[in-house]
Amino acid sequence: MAEQQLQVEDTKVIVFRLKDEEYGVEVGQIKSIERMQHITIVPNTPDFVRGVINLRGVVTPVINLRTRFELGEEEELESTRIIIVTVDDIEVGLIVDAAHDVIDVPASAVEPPPEVIGGIEADYLRGVAKVGKRLLILLNLDRVLSPEEVELVKQIEA
Numbered sequence: 001m002a003e004q005q006l007q008v009e010d011t012k013v014i015v016f017r018l019k020d021e022e023y024g025v026e027v028g029q030i031k032s033i034e035r036m037q038h039i040t041i042v043p044n045t046p047d048f049v050r051g052v053i054n055l056r057g058v059v060t061p062v063i064n065l066r067t068r069f070e071l072g073e074e075e076e077l078e079s080t081r082i083i084i085v086t087v088d089d090i091e092v093g094l095i096v097d098a099a100h101d102v103i104d105v106p107a108s109a110v111e112p113p114p115e116v117i118g119g120i121e122a123d124y125l126r127g128v129a130k131v132g133k134r135l136l137i138l139l140n141l142d143r144v145l146s147p148e149e150v151e152l153v154k155q156i157e158a
Helices: 147-157
Strands: 011-018 021-026 030-035 049-055 058-064 081-087 090-096 098-105 125-131 134-139
Touching (some): 011 134, 049 090, 049 147, 058 147, 098 134
Parallel strands (some): 058 090
């Protein structure tokens, strides 16, 4: 098997928590971070699609990342947030347990993802970063949803 090549640069990431792990997404991919709000359920959607929200006049599909990554459900807390990101030219909300802070991640701190981390398929991952004593799982947002799922989310948004 060929060794996986990582092409990463120094980057700034938003750190968020799912279950007991910290994840990072590049700041440039994030539109906003919102408090939980009323989510309108859309029938006949995959279980990880929680529904849609009206965000400043724009209907935005919302995905529960815990369900998407098969990490189990958890009650919404005061710290629960919806991170609005752009995936394949559409805005999508990602429900996370908490959004902590913004940190700089040097390229030298990023390693290829192992085959499986906590049940999450490696395709979703850009890498694992060691920053001080923290271990961050860097998400590849373009692969969190398959092309078929992106099309489905586009239909929900329309």
